Amino acid sequence: MFWFKNVMIYRLTTELVLDSQTLEAQLQQTKFSPCQQSDMSKFGWSSPLPTSELLHFSQGKQFLLLSHKEDKLLPAQVVKKETENRIATLEQKEQRALKKTEKQAIKDDVIATLLPRAFSKHQFTPIWLDLDRQVVYVDAGSAKRAEDTLALLRKTLNSLPVVPLSFNLSPSEIMTNWVAKGHTPSWLTLLEEAELKSFETDSVIRCKRQDLESEEITQHLQAGKFITKLAMEWESHFTFVLNEDATLSRIKFADEVREKNDDILKEDIAQRFDADFLLLTEELRLFTQKLTDEFGGIKERI
Incomplete structure:
Protein backbone atom coordinates (compact mmCIF):
# COMPACT_ATOMS: atom_id res chain seq x y z
CA MET A 1 0.00 0.00 0.00
CA PHE A 2 1.22 3.48 -0.85
CA TRP A 3 1.17 5.51 2.34
CA PHE A 4 1.52 9.02 0.96
CA LYS A 5 4.74 10.74 2.03
CA ASN A 6 3.91 14.04 0.36
CA VAL A 7 0.61 15.61 -0.63
CA MET A 8 -0.18 18.12 -3.33
CA ILE A 9 -3.91 18.77 -3.54
CA TYR A 10 -5.77 19.93 -6.64
CA ARG A 11 -9.39 20.92 -7.10
CA LEU A 12 -11.40 19.91 -10.15
CA THR A 13 -13.03 22.98 -11.70
CA THR A 14 -15.45 20.90 -13.76
CA GLU A 15 -17.13 17.79 -12.39
CA LEU A 16 -15.30 14.61 -13.31
CA VAL A 17 -17.33 11.41 -13.55
CA LEU A 18 -15.56 8.08 -14.03
CA ASP A 19 -16.53 4.43 -14.06
CA SER A 20 -14.05 1.62 -13.57
CA GLN A 21 -14.57 -0.06 -16.94
CA THR A 22 -14.15 3.08 -19.03
CA LEU A 23 -11.24 4.32 -16.95
CA GLU A 24 -9.40 1.01 -17.26
CA ALA A 25 -9.78 1.05 -21.04
CA GLN A 26 -8.35 4.57 -21.15
CA LEU A 27 -5.46 3.72 -18.85
CA GLN A 28 -4.51 0.74 -21.02
CA GLN A 29 -3.89 3.16 -23.90
CA THR A 30 -1.08 4.80 -21.92
CA LYS A 31 0.18 1.74 -20.05
CA PHE A 32 3.81 1.77 -18.98
CA SER A 33 6.22 -0.25 -21.10
CA PRO A 34 9.93 -0.63 -20.27
CA CYS A 35 12.63 1.24 -22.15
CA GLN A 36 13.95 -0.52 -25.22
CA GLN A 37 17.62 -0.27 -26.21
CA SER A 38 17.19 3.07 -27.97
CA ASP A 39 14.87 4.69 -25.39
CA MET A 40 16.06 7.35 -22.95
CA SER A 41 12.79 7.45 -21.01
CA LYS A 42 9.34 5.87 -20.79
CA PHE A 43 6.27 7.07 -18.88
CA GLY A 44 2.90 5.42 -18.34
CA TRP A 45 0.56 3.72 -15.88
CA SER A 46 1.37 0.66 -13.77
CA SER A 47 -0.87 -1.35 -11.48
CA PRO A 48 -1.13 0.11 -7.96
CA LEU A 49 -2.04 -3.34 -6.60
CA PRO A 50 0.86 -5.79 -7.11
CA THR A 51 -1.39 -8.84 -7.43
CA SER A 52 -3.66 -7.26 -10.05
CA GLU A 53 -3.25 -6.49 -13.74
CA LEU A 54 -5.71 -3.60 -13.50
CA LEU A 55 -4.14 -0.17 -13.87
CA HIS A 56 -6.38 1.34 -11.21
CA PHE A 57 -7.77 0.52 -7.79
CA SER A 58 -11.19 1.79 -6.80
CA GLN A 59 -13.61 2.04 -3.89
CA GLY A 60 -16.84 3.65 -4.99
CA LYS A 61 -15.88 7.08 -6.31
CA GLN A 62 -12.32 6.81 -5.00
CA PHE A 63 -9.68 5.88 -7.57
CA LEU A 64 -5.99 5.18 -6.99
CA LEU A 65 -3.58 5.28 -9.95
CA LEU A 66 0.18 4.85 -10.18
CA SER A 67 2.33 6.61 -12.76
CA HIS A 68 5.60 4.88 -13.61
CA LYS A 69 8.57 6.64 -15.16
CA GLU A 70 11.78 4.97 -16.26
CA ASP A 71 14.85 7.07 -17.09
CA LYS A 72 18.11 5.70 -18.44
CA LEU A 73 21.03 7.10 -16.47
CA LEU A 74 23.79 8.32 -18.73
CA PRO A 75 26.29 10.53 -16.86
CA ALA A 76 26.75 13.71 -18.88
CA GLN A 77 30.50 13.66 -18.22
CA VAL A 78 30.83 10.17 -19.72
CA VAL A 79 28.91 11.17 -22.86
CA LYS A 80 30.93 14.38 -23.17
CA LYS A 81 34.30 12.66 -22.80
CA GLU A 82 33.51 9.88 -25.28
CA THR A 83 32.09 12.41 -27.78
CA GLU A 84 35.16 14.65 -27.50
CA ASN A 85 37.48 11.66 -27.99
CA ARG A 86 35.66 10.57 -31.15
CA ILE A 87 35.59 14.11 -32.52
CA ALA A 88 39.31 14.59 -31.87
CA THR A 89 40.15 11.25 -33.51
CA LEU A 90 38.09 12.02 -36.61
CA GLU A 91 39.38 15.59 -36.94
CA GLN A 92 42.97 14.36 -36.74
CA LYS A 93 42.30 11.65 -39.28
CA GLU A 94 40.61 13.98 -41.78
CA GLN A 95 42.75 17.02 -40.94
CA ARG A 96 39.77 19.35 -40.67
CA ALA A 97 37.39 20.80 -38.12
CA LEU A 98 34.05 19.02 -37.96
CA LYS A 99 30.82 20.93 -38.53
CA LYS A 100 28.31 21.41 -35.73
CA THR A 101 25.91 18.93 -37.34
CA GLU A 102 28.67 16.32 -37.58
CA LYS A 103 29.55 16.76 -33.90
CA GLN A 104 25.89 16.35 -32.96
CA ALA A 105 25.67 13.18 -35.05
CA ILE A 106 28.69 11.78 -33.19
CA LYS A 107 27.12 12.65 -29.84
CA ASP A 108 23.87 10.94 -30.87
CA ASP A 109 25.84 7.85 -31.88
CA VAL A 110 27.66 7.84 -28.53
CA ILE A 111 24.36 7.97 -26.67
CA ALA A 112 22.92 5.16 -28.83
CA THR A 113 26.01 3.06 -28.11
CA LEU A 114 25.92 3.62 -24.35
CA LEU A 115 22.15 3.34 -23.81
CA PRO A 116 21.93 -0.50 -23.84
CA ARG A 117 24.43 -0.60 -20.96
CA ALA A 118 22.92 2.26 -18.96
CA PHE A 119 21.25 1.71 -15.61
CA SER A 120 17.58 2.59 -15.21
CA LYS A 121 15.96 4.78 -12.58
CA HIS A 122 12.30 4.02 -11.82
CA GLN A 123 9.98 6.60 -10.28
CA PHE A 124 6.47 5.76 -9.07
CA THR A 125 3.94 8.49 -8.27
CA PRO A 126 0.58 7.58 -6.66
CA ILE A 127 -2.41 9.77 -7.44
CA TRP A 128 -5.76 9.54 -5.66
CA LEU A 129 -8.94 10.87 -7.25
CA ASP A 130 -11.57 11.70 -4.64
CA LEU A 131 -14.56 12.19 -6.91
CA ASP A 132 -16.99 12.47 -4.00
CA ARG A 133 -15.37 15.81 -3.25
CA GLN A 134 -13.89 16.46 -6.71
CA VAL A 135 -10.36 16.70 -5.34
CA VAL A 136 -7.11 15.12 -6.55
CA TYR A 137 -4.20 14.17 -4.26
CA VAL A 138 -0.73 13.56 -5.70
CA ASP A 139 2.10 12.02 -3.68
CA ALA A 140 4.88 14.19 -5.09
CA GLY A 141 7.68 16.13 -3.49
CA SER A 142 7.90 18.68 -6.29
CA ALA A 143 5.44 20.59 -8.44
CA LYS A 144 7.09 19.26 -11.61
CA ARG A 145 6.66 15.64 -10.58
CA ALA A 146 3.00 16.28 -9.73
CA GLU A 147 2.40 18.16 -12.97
CA ASP A 148 4.02 15.37 -15.00
CA THR A 149 1.61 12.83 -13.53
CA LEU A 150 -1.37 15.18 -13.98
CA ALA A 151 -0.31 15.74 -17.60
CA LEU A 152 -0.26 11.97 -18.15
CA LEU A 153 -3.74 11.68 -16.64
CA ARG A 154 -4.93 14.60 -18.77
CA LYS A 155 -3.62 12.81 -21.85
CA THR A 156 -5.32 9.60 -20.72
CA LEU A 157 -8.73 11.19 -20.06
CA ASN A 158 -8.43 13.80 -22.84
CA SER A 159 -9.27 16.47 -20.26
CA LEU A 160 -8.43 17.23 -16.63
CA PRO A 161 -9.44 20.73 -15.47
CA VAL A 162 -7.63 21.13 -12.14
CA VAL A 163 -6.10 23.98 -10.15
CA PRO A 164 -3.98 23.78 -6.98
CA LEU A 165 -6.16 23.88 -3.88
CA SER A 166 -5.88 27.33 -2.31
CA PHE A 167 -7.50 28.95 0.70
CA ASN A 168 -9.03 32.31 1.59
CA LEU A 169 -6.40 32.91 4.26
CA SER A 170 -2.64 32.81 3.66
CA PRO A 171 -1.06 29.64 5.13
CA SER A 172 2.16 31.56 5.75
CA GLU A 173 0.39 34.28 7.73
CA ILE A 174 -1.59 31.73 9.75
CA MET A 175 1.52 29.67 10.56
CA THR A 176 3.40 32.83 11.53
CA ASN A 177 0.55 33.78 13.84
CA TRP A 178 0.58 30.33 15.46
CA VAL A 179 4.28 30.56 16.27
CA ALA A 180 4.22 34.23 17.28
CA LYS A 181 1.41 33.66 19.76
CA GLY A 182 2.65 30.23 20.85
CA HIS A 183 -0.82 28.87 20.22
CA THR A 184 -1.92 26.35 17.61
CA PRO A 185 -5.31 24.74 17.04
CA SER A 186 -6.02 22.08 19.67
CA TRP A 187 -5.61 19.29 17.13
CA LEU A 188 -2.09 20.36 16.10
CA THR A 189 1.22 20.30 17.96
CA LEU A 190 4.29 22.30 16.93
CA LEU A 191 7.50 20.35 16.43
CA GLU A 192 11.00 21.80 16.51
CA GLU A 193 11.51 22.63 12.86
CA ALA A 194 10.60 25.61 10.69
CA GLU A 195 11.69 27.83 7.83
CA LEU A 196 11.45 31.61 8.13
CA LYS A 197 11.73 33.97 5.19
CA SER A 198 11.95 37.71 4.70
CA PHE A 199 10.01 38.76 1.62
CA GLU A 200 11.89 42.07 1.56
CA PHE A 240 4.29 16.42 8.56
CA VAL A 241 5.73 19.67 7.27
CA LEU A 242 3.20 22.27 6.13
CA ASN A 243 4.48 24.53 3.35
CA GLU A 244 3.44 28.06 2.46
CA ASP A 245 1.58 26.81 -0.64
CA ALA A 246 -0.50 24.47 1.57
CA THR A 247 1.28 21.35 0.32
CA LEU A 248 2.47 18.69 2.76
CA SER A 249 5.86 17.04 2.81
CA ARG A 250 7.61 14.38 4.89
CA ILE A 251 4.36 12.84 6.09
CA LYS A 252 4.93 9.99 8.54
CA PHE A 253 1.88 8.11 9.72
CA ALA A 254 1.88 6.98 13.34
CA ASP A 255 2.40 3.28 14.01
CA GLU A 256 -1.02 3.05 15.63
CA VAL A 257 -2.56 4.19 12.34
CA ARG A 258 -0.52 1.92 10.08
CA GLU A 259 -1.13 -1.06 12.39
CA LYS A 260 -4.91 -0.71 12.53
CA ASN A 261 -5.36 -3.41 9.90
CA ASP A 262 -2.74 -5.82 11.24
CA ASP A 263 -5.49 -8.32 12.00
CA ILE A 264 -5.66 -9.00 8.25
CA LEU A 265 -3.28 -11.75 7.17
CA LYS A 266 -0.24 -10.55 5.21
CA GLU A 267 -0.96 -13.24 2.63
CA ASP A 268 -4.27 -11.56 1.83
CA ILE A 269 -2.64 -8.73 -0.10
CA ALA A 270 -5.79 -7.49 -1.84
CA GLN A 271 -7.87 -7.29 1.35
CA ARG A 272 -5.08 -5.52 3.26
CA PHE A 273 -4.57 -3.08 0.38
CA ASP A 274 -8.29 -2.35 0.30
CA ALA A 275 -8.42 -1.73 4.06
CA ASP A 276 -5.28 0.42 4.08
CA PHE A 277 -6.50 2.52 1.16
CA LEU A 278 -9.76 3.18 2.99
CA LEU A 279 -7.79 4.17 6.08
CA LEU A 280 -5.45 6.45 4.13
CA THR A 281 -8.27 8.26 2.36
CA GLU A 282 -10.21 8.76 5.60
CA GLU A 283 -7.14 10.23 7.29
CA LEU A 284 -6.26 12.65 4.49
CA ARG A 285 -9.87 13.65 3.85
CA LEU A 286 -10.42 14.55 7.52
CA PHE A 287 -7.11 16.40 7.67
CA THR A 288 -7.97 18.40 4.55
CA GLN A 289 -11.30 19.44 6.05
CA LYS A 290 -9.64 20.54 9.29
CA LEU A 291 -7.00 22.50 7.41
CA THR A 292 -9.65 24.11 5.21
CA ASP A 293 -11.51 25.31 8.30
CA GLU A 294 -8.33 26.81 9.78
CA PHE A 295 -7.51 28.63 6.54
CA GLY A 296 -10.90 30.23 6.04
CA GLY A 297 -12.34 27.88 3.45
CA ILE A 298 -11.43 27.08 -0.14
CA LYS A 299 -10.67 30.03 -2.38
CA GLU A 300 -12.78 29.89 -5.51
CA ARG A 301 -10.76 31.00 -8.51
CA ILE A 302 -12.40 33.16 -11.17
Whole structure:
Protein backbone atom coordinates (compact mmCIF):
# COMPACT_ATOMS: atom_id res chain seq x y z
CA MET A 1 0.00 0.00 0.00
CA PHE A 2 1.22 3.48 -0.85
CA TRP A 3 1.17 5.51 2.34
CA PHE A 4 1.52 9.02 0.96
CA LYS A 5 4.74 10.74 2.03
CA ASN A 6 3.91 14.04 0.36
CA VAL A 7 0.61 15.61 -0.63
CA MET A 8 -0.18 18.12 -3.33
CA ILE A 9 -3.91 18.77 -3.54
CA TYR A 10 -5.77 19.93 -6.64
CA ARG A 11 -9.39 20.92 -7.10
CA LEU A 12 -11.40 19.91 -10.15
CA THR A 13 -13.03 22.98 -11.70
CA THR A 14 -15.45 20.90 -13.76
CA GLU A 15 -17.13 17.79 -12.39
CA LEU A 16 -15.30 14.61 -13.31
CA VAL A 17 -17.33 11.41 -13.55
CA LEU A 18 -15.56 8.08 -14.03
CA ASP A 19 -16.53 4.43 -14.06
CA SER A 20 -14.05 1.62 -13.57
CA GLN A 21 -14.57 -0.06 -16.94
CA THR A 22 -14.15 3.08 -19.03
CA LEU A 23 -11.24 4.32 -16.95
CA GLU A 24 -9.40 1.01 -17.26
CA ALA A 25 -9.78 1.05 -21.04
CA GLN A 26 -8.35 4.57 -21.15
CA LEU A 27 -5.46 3.72 -18.85
CA GLN A 28 -4.51 0.74 -21.02
CA GLN A 29 -3.89 3.16 -23.90
CA THR A 30 -1.08 4.80 -21.92
CA LYS A 31 0.18 1.74 -20.05
CA PHE A 32 3.81 1.77 -18.98
CA SER A 33 6.22 -0.25 -21.10
CA PRO A 34 9.93 -0.63 -20.27
CA CYS A 35 12.63 1.24 -22.15
CA GLN A 36 13.95 -0.52 -25.22
CA GLN A 37 17.62 -0.27 -26.21
CA SER A 38 17.19 3.07 -27.97
CA ASP A 39 14.87 4.69 -25.39
CA MET A 40 16.06 7.35 -22.95
CA SER A 41 12.79 7.45 -21.01
CA LYS A 42 9.34 5.87 -20.79
CA PHE A 43 6.27 7.07 -18.88
CA GLY A 44 2.90 5.42 -18.34
CA TRP A 45 0.56 3.72 -15.88
CA SER A 46 1.37 0.66 -13.77
CA SER A 47 -0.87 -1.35 -11.48
CA PRO A 48 -1.13 0.11 -7.96
CA LEU A 49 -2.04 -3.34 -6.60
CA PRO A 50 0.86 -5.79 -7.11
CA THR A 51 -1.39 -8.84 -7.43
CA SER A 52 -3.66 -7.26 -10.05
CA GLU A 53 -3.25 -6.49 -13.74
CA LEU A 54 -5.71 -3.60 -13.50
CA LEU A 55 -4.14 -0.17 -13.87
CA HIS A 56 -6.38 1.34 -11.21
CA PHE A 57 -7.77 0.52 -7.79
CA SER A 58 -11.19 1.79 -6.80
CA GLN A 59 -13.61 2.04 -3.89
CA GLY A 60 -16.84 3.65 -4.99
CA LYS A 61 -15.88 7.08 -6.31
CA GLN A 62 -12.32 6.81 -5.00
CA PHE A 63 -9.68 5.88 -7.57
CA LEU A 64 -5.99 5.18 -6.99
CA LEU A 65 -3.58 5.28 -9.95
CA LEU A 66 0.18 4.85 -10.18
CA SER A 67 2.33 6.61 -12.76
CA HIS A 68 5.60 4.88 -13.61
CA LYS A 69 8.57 6.64 -15.16
CA GLU A 70 11.78 4.97 -16.26
CA ASP A 71 14.85 7.07 -17.09
CA LYS A 72 18.11 5.70 -18.44
CA LEU A 73 21.03 7.10 -16.47
CA LEU A 74 23.79 8.32 -18.73
CA PRO A 75 26.29 10.53 -16.86
CA ALA A 76 26.75 13.71 -18.88
CA GLN A 77 30.50 13.66 -18.22
CA VAL A 78 30.83 10.17 -19.72
CA VAL A 79 28.91 11.17 -22.86
CA LYS A 80 30.93 14.38 -23.17
CA LYS A 81 34.30 12.66 -22.80
CA GLU A 82 33.51 9.88 -25.28
CA THR A 83 32.09 12.41 -27.78
CA GLU A 84 35.16 14.65 -27.50
CA ASN A 85 37.48 11.66 -27.99
CA ARG A 86 35.66 10.57 -31.15
CA ILE A 87 35.59 14.11 -32.52
CA ALA A 88 39.31 14.59 -31.87
CA THR A 89 40.15 11.25 -33.51
CA LEU A 90 38.09 12.02 -36.61
CA GLU A 91 39.38 15.59 -36.94
CA GLN A 92 42.97 14.36 -36.74
CA LYS A 93 42.30 11.65 -39.28
CA GLU A 94 40.61 13.98 -41.78
CA GLN A 95 42.75 17.02 -40.94
CA ARG A 96 39.77 19.35 -40.67
CA ALA A 97 37.39 20.80 -38.12
CA LEU A 98 34.05 19.02 -37.96
CA LYS A 99 30.82 20.93 -38.53
CA LYS A 100 28.31 21.41 -35.73
CA THR A 101 25.91 18.93 -37.34
CA GLU A 102 28.67 16.32 -37.58
CA LYS A 103 29.55 16.76 -33.90
CA GLN A 104 25.89 16.35 -32.96
CA ALA A 105 25.67 13.18 -35.05
CA ILE A 106 28.69 11.78 -33.19
CA LYS A 107 27.12 12.65 -29.84
CA ASP A 108 23.87 10.94 -30.87
CA ASP A 109 25.84 7.85 -31.88
CA VAL A 110 27.66 7.84 -28.53
CA ILE A 111 24.36 7.97 -26.67
CA ALA A 112 22.92 5.16 -28.83
CA THR A 113 26.01 3.06 -28.11
CA LEU A 114 25.92 3.62 -24.35
CA LEU A 115 22.15 3.34 -23.81
CA PRO A 116 21.93 -0.50 -23.84
CA ARG A 117 24.43 -0.60 -20.96
CA ALA A 118 22.92 2.26 -18.96
CA PHE A 119 21.25 1.71 -15.61
CA SER A 120 17.58 2.59 -15.21
CA LYS A 121 15.96 4.78 -12.58
CA HIS A 122 12.30 4.02 -11.82
CA GLN A 123 9.98 6.60 -10.28
CA PHE A 124 6.47 5.76 -9.07
CA THR A 125 3.94 8.49 -8.27
CA PRO A 126 0.58 7.58 -6.66
CA ILE A 127 -2.41 9.77 -7.44
CA TRP A 128 -5.76 9.54 -5.66
CA LEU A 129 -8.94 10.87 -7.25
CA ASP A 130 -11.57 11.70 -4.64
CA LEU A 131 -14.56 12.19 -6.91
CA ASP A 132 -16.99 12.47 -4.00
CA ARG A 133 -15.37 15.81 -3.25
CA GLN A 134 -13.89 16.46 -6.71
CA VAL A 135 -10.36 16.70 -5.34
CA VAL A 136 -7.11 15.12 -6.55
CA TYR A 137 -4.20 14.17 -4.26
CA VAL A 138 -0.73 13.56 -5.70
CA ASP A 139 2.10 12.02 -3.68
CA ALA A 140 4.88 14.19 -5.09
CA GLY A 141 7.68 16.13 -3.49
CA SER A 142 7.90 18.68 -6.29
CA ALA A 143 5.44 20.59 -8.44
CA LYS A 144 7.09 19.26 -11.61
CA ARG A 145 6.66 15.64 -10.58
CA ALA A 146 3.00 16.28 -9.73
CA GLU A 147 2.40 18.16 -12.97
CA ASP A 148 4.02 15.37 -15.00
CA THR A 149 1.61 12.83 -13.53
CA LEU A 150 -1.37 15.18 -13.98
CA ALA A 151 -0.31 15.74 -17.60
CA LEU A 152 -0.26 11.97 -18.15
CA LEU A 153 -3.74 11.68 -16.64
CA ARG A 154 -4.93 14.60 -18.77
CA LYS A 155 -3.62 12.81 -21.85
CA THR A 156 -5.32 9.60 -20.72
CA LEU A 157 -8.73 11.19 -20.06
CA ASN A 158 -8.43 13.80 -22.84
CA SER A 159 -9.27 16.47 -20.26
CA LEU A 160 -8.43 17.23 -16.63
CA PRO A 161 -9.44 20.73 -15.47
CA VAL A 162 -7.63 21.13 -12.14
CA VAL A 163 -6.10 23.98 -10.15
CA PRO A 164 -3.98 23.78 -6.98
CA LEU A 165 -6.16 23.88 -3.88
CA SER A 166 -5.88 27.33 -2.31
CA PHE A 167 -7.50 28.95 0.70
CA ASN A 168 -9.03 32.31 1.59
CA LEU A 169 -6.40 32.91 4.26
CA SER A 170 -2.64 32.81 3.66
CA PRO A 171 -1.06 29.64 5.13
CA SER A 172 2.16 31.56 5.75
CA GLU A 173 0.39 34.28 7.73
CA ILE A 174 -1.59 31.73 9.75
CA MET A 175 1.52 29.67 10.56
CA THR A 176 3.40 32.83 11.53
CA ASN A 177 0.55 33.78 13.84
CA TRP A 178 0.58 30.33 15.46
CA VAL A 179 4.28 30.56 16.27
CA ALA A 180 4.22 34.23 17.28
CA LYS A 181 1.41 33.66 19.76
CA GLY A 182 2.65 30.23 20.85
CA HIS A 183 -0.82 28.87 20.22
CA THR A 184 -1.92 26.35 17.61
CA PRO A 185 -5.31 24.74 17.04
CA SER A 186 -6.02 22.08 19.67
CA TRP A 187 -5.61 19.29 17.13
CA LEU A 188 -2.09 20.36 16.10
CA THR A 189 1.22 20.30 17.96
CA LEU A 190 4.29 22.30 16.93
CA LEU A 191 7.50 20.35 16.43
CA GLU A 192 11.00 21.80 16.51
CA GLU A 193 11.51 22.63 12.86
CA ALA A 194 10.60 25.61 10.69
CA GLU A 195 11.69 27.83 7.83
CA LEU A 196 11.45 31.61 8.13
CA LYS A 197 11.73 33.97 5.19
CA SER A 198 11.95 37.71 4.70
CA PHE A 199 10.01 38.76 1.62
CA GLU A 200 11.89 42.07 1.56
CA THR A 201 15.46 40.75 1.56
CA ASP A 202 14.83 37.14 0.41
CA SER A 203 16.85 35.95 3.42
CA VAL A 204 15.95 32.45 4.65
CA ILE A 205 16.50 30.84 8.05
CA ARG A 206 16.04 27.08 8.51
CA CYS A 207 15.67 25.74 12.04
CA LYS A 208 15.96 22.14 13.24
CA ARG A 209 15.77 20.92 16.83
CA GLN A 210 14.86 24.49 17.75
CA ASP A 211 12.35 25.63 20.36
CA LEU A 212 10.00 27.71 18.23
CA GLU A 213 8.85 29.64 21.29
CA SER A 214 12.39 30.83 22.01
CA GLU A 215 13.42 34.49 22.12
CA GLU A 216 15.56 33.98 19.02
CA ILE A 217 12.57 32.96 16.89
CA THR A 218 10.47 35.75 18.38
CA GLN A 219 13.07 38.31 17.31
CA HIS A 220 13.06 37.02 13.74
CA LEU A 221 9.26 37.30 13.60
CA GLN A 222 9.34 40.79 15.08
CA ALA A 223 11.86 41.74 12.39
CA GLY A 224 9.26 40.93 9.76
CA LYS A 225 10.05 37.36 8.80
CA PHE A 226 7.25 34.90 7.98
CA ILE A 227 6.98 31.16 8.56
CA THR A 228 7.08 29.37 5.19
CA LYS A 229 7.54 25.78 6.42
CA LEU A 230 6.40 24.37 9.74
CA ALA A 231 6.79 20.86 11.16
CA MET A 232 3.76 19.69 13.12
CA GLU A 233 1.94 16.65 14.43
CA TRP A 234 -1.74 15.95 14.00
CA GLU A 235 -2.65 14.37 17.35
CA SER A 236 -1.81 10.66 17.03
CA HIS A 237 -2.35 10.50 13.27
CA PHE A 238 0.83 11.66 11.51
CA THR A 239 3.68 14.15 11.54
CA PHE A 240 4.29 16.42 8.56
CA VAL A 241 5.73 19.67 7.27
CA LEU A 242 3.20 22.27 6.13
CA ASN A 243 4.48 24.53 3.35
CA GLU A 244 3.44 28.06 2.46
CA ASP A 245 1.58 26.81 -0.64
CA ALA A 246 -0.50 24.47 1.57
CA THR A 247 1.28 21.35 0.32
CA LEU A 248 2.47 18.69 2.76
CA SER A 249 5.86 17.04 2.81
CA ARG A 250 7.61 14.38 4.89
CA ILE A 251 4.36 12.84 6.09
CA LYS A 252 4.93 9.99 8.54
CA PHE A 253 1.88 8.11 9.72
CA ALA A 254 1.88 6.98 13.34
CA ASP A 255 2.40 3.28 14.01
CA GLU A 256 -1.02 3.05 15.63
CA VAL A 257 -2.56 4.19 12.34
CA ARG A 258 -0.52 1.92 10.08
CA GLU A 259 -1.13 -1.06 12.39
CA LYS A 260 -4.91 -0.71 12.53
CA ASN A 261 -5.36 -3.41 9.90
CA ASP A 262 -2.74 -5.82 11.24
CA ASP A 263 -5.49 -8.32 12.00
CA ILE A 264 -5.66 -9.00 8.25
CA LEU A 265 -3.28 -11.75 7.17
CA LYS A 266 -0.24 -10.55 5.21
CA GLU A 267 -0.96 -13.24 2.63
CA ASP A 268 -4.27 -11.56 1.83
CA ILE A 269 -2.64 -8.73 -0.10
CA ALA A 270 -5.79 -7.49 -1.84
CA GLN A 271 -7.87 -7.29 1.35
CA ARG A 272 -5.08 -5.52 3.26
CA PHE A 273 -4.57 -3.08 0.38
CA ASP A 274 -8.29 -2.35 0.30
CA ALA A 275 -8.42 -1.73 4.06
CA ASP A 276 -5.28 0.42 4.08
CA PHE A 277 -6.50 2.52 1.16
CA LEU A 278 -9.76 3.18 2.99
CA LEU A 279 -7.79 4.17 6.08
CA LEU A 280 -5.45 6.45 4.13
CA THR A 281 -8.27 8.26 2.36
CA GLU A 282 -10.21 8.76 5.60
CA GLU A 283 -7.14 10.23 7.29
CA LEU A 284 -6.26 12.65 4.49
CA ARG A 285 -9.87 13.65 3.85
CA LEU A 286 -10.42 14.55 7.52
CA PHE A 287 -7.11 16.40 7.67
CA THR A 288 -7.97 18.40 4.55
CA GLN A 289 -11.30 19.44 6.05
CA LYS A 290 -9.64 20.54 9.29
CA LEU A 291 -7.00 22.50 7.41
CA THR A 292 -9.65 24.11 5.21
CA ASP A 293 -11.51 25.31 8.30
CA GLU A 294 -8.33 26.81 9.78
CA PHE A 295 -7.51 28.63 6.54
CA GLY A 296 -10.90 30.23 6.04
CA GLY A 297 -12.34 27.88 3.45
CA ILE A 298 -11.43 27.08 -0.14
CA LYS A 299 -10.67 30.03 -2.38
CA GLU A 300 -12.78 29.89 -5.51
CA ARG A 301 -10.76 31.00 -8.51
CA ILE A 302 -12.40 33.16 -11.17
